[in-house]
Amino acid sequence: MKTLSFPHDFLWGTATSAHQVEGGNHNNDWWAWEQTPGHIKDGSCSDPACDWWNRAEEDFDRARQMGQNAHRLSVEWSRIEPREGHWSGEAIARYRQMLTALRERGIEPMVTLHHFTNPLWLVEKGGWEREEAIPLFVRYVERVVQELGDLVSLWCTINEPTVVPFMGYSIGDFPPGKRDTRLAFKVLGNLLKAHAAAYHAIHRIQPQAQVGVAHNMRAMDPANPRSPLDRWAASFRDRMGNRLVEWALTEGVLRFFPLGRTERVPELAGSFDYWGLNYYNRDRVVFDISQPGQFFCRALPAEHSQPVPWWWGEIHPQSLYRFLKELARYGKPIYITENGALDNTDEYRPRYILTHLAAVHRAIAEGVPVKGYFHWSLVDNFEWADGYSARFGLIHVDFETQKRTIKRSGELYREICLAGAITEDMVERYAPEARDEIFQGL
């Protein structure tokens, strides 16, 4: 009987973010953005989403029943500091309740402090375009750590630091909807500096805390490896999307060349106690001069047919393995802070989970210190500009009635979490066609 067993203390979790599940977040830039027709694909808005402000505990019960021992969630800045310098005791009390509820269920929380949304008051002051945002973020972080630190030891300062800059300031599909790549780099620089400042601030208050960033890395390969232009395009995009943040966190240098100057930020060097990796997919790219906002890259549809929209990227577990092997060089624990599939019918997700976890297992077996895996997501939720039209949950949510139904992938993940392993029998029942890929070499 072939089995892929994971370490006994492995964290088996799921991930969510405040704005995508809570409902009622009317005081941030995303809510304002959602009010303009055309911004959200299905015309929906983030209220009530999964109504977690009122019923998170019901889903925490489900997470526990599904064998999970960790959950990554975020706290919403605009709730905690609804006006500049004013703190909401009510919001803090509710977050304490949620974190306590997780702990009571034996679920270790990882708390993200910034997951895309910004308080309106901050945006009115120029948001992340201005360096003034940095001390304001640090003050908020200090407050949160003072208020919640007894319940949390795993902190994630910023979720996907490249997304607000590129989606909000270069491509323009996220708020504030600007198309100015130079400004995007400025925003990225400010977010990374804010991370560094927050990292040190958290450690001053809570020396034992484990602090990191959830960095989204998307694999980039040239569509035609023999074409120098495709190779250049893939490597340029890899540098801009993946490596820039990697170099910032490890070497303390912002390499914005050719769109800005290189800047040393010594406080950034080594400012992570774990590496948080958000990995979903890869792109095979061709050089395209008409796509400066995409760093002159155009992604091709996946070579093999896959039941997810082609623009979402190619499902490619080998690239997860490749990233993990590369990140091992930093000698720090690694958490997969997100991994998941856009799959509205749950047809493909079981196979996605199995093949990606098999890639994680292979990396661990070769000595890579992966300490946990957070599947995105526990429940279907508000998928930003896609509204409710893109489902990522292990649990199906009927957004009319708030009824929950565990999907087949949720059943599978429950079995894996409870066993701490992938067994041959699971593979036979959920994705027999992927048997060879999963048990490679066994």
Ligand code: NOJ
């Ligand atoms: C990345 C983001 O962190 C999360 O908010 C989003 O919903 C998922 N990926 C899926 O796209």
